[in-house]
Amino acid sequence: MDKAENKRAIIVGLFLAIGLVVFIVGVFTLGSQSKSFSKSIHISAVFDDVSGLKTGNSVWFSGVKVGSISKIHFIGPGQVDVRMSIDETSQQYVHRNAGVHIGSDGLIGNKIIVIDGGSPQAPVVQDGDVLLTEKLTSTDDMLKVLQQNNQNLLSITGDFKLLSRKILQGKGTVGTLMADSAVGNQFRNAMSNFERTSATAARLAANLERFSSKMNTKGGLADKMLTDTATFATIKSAANQLKQAAANTTEATNNLKTASDKFNRTDNAVGVLLNDPKAAAQIQSTLQNLQAGSIKLNDDLEAAQHNFFLKGFFKDRAKAKADSIKKANKQ
Incomplete structure (x- = not known):
């Protein structure tokens, strides 16, 4: 084998x-991330x-x-x-009454399982346990609600x-008030009258309040009439x-009217005197x-006093009267 082949x-x-x-x-890196080489338990939802x-996809608990x-x-x-594989080292922190819901890893990231809640009094999860799921509003639901809100807002707009156009055209009560100056003046006058009426009612209420306070004043006539039985009895007796x-x-008055009616009739002496001229003339003549x-009788009596035969009688009578008066004066 040459040198090139060795190289x-x-x-x-x-x-x-x-x-x-x-x-x-x-x-090892991937195994570490997926915890393939660590002991785990299996739970589900x-x-x-x-x-x-x-x-x-990942399972998170308290942000871990x-x-x-x-x-x-x-x-x-x-x-x-x-079905979820949970690291055995985290088992002691997850309890059976914890809730499970689906979340997102970031705004548009992968879907993840989120375990939250649970109380320390509840038992710790064991292998094969089933946790309760929680229904949360998803992005689709939020988009549906947002879309519905947009439609409602568009309808309201x-x-x-349309309402503003009708108002500007003078249609309806508000439009008439804004467009017709005469109606507007009438409305302002009505409001002014209403304001005056309200002020009058306020003054009347104030006067009524002062009157009621005077009525409730201790020792006053009204208070005595309402609370003092003796005063009330006196007033009742006077009434x-x-x-x-x-x-x-x-x-x-009735008796006087009856007498007056009799005076106007001719079936009684007074009525005859008042209402019969002939009878009245006769009475006047009488x-x-x-x-x-x-008058003639007085003249005859005076003449009799000077009569020779009666002169002695009247003289003795006058003397006896004078003696009686003198005797009374001495006593």
């Missing part, structure tokens, strides 16, 4: 050695939708990669069983555009007396005759 053999062997080293390093999850997805298969209609006086007045007769 070629050495180069080939060197390349083979380097390739073998790279292969071994790669195997059942999802309705795995959203593109693949075998080999603790395993990988080893198998994905259907177990029923709309049910997908995801269209309605507002009863006033009522009786009114009744008496009514009775007297009174005149009586007056004339009394």
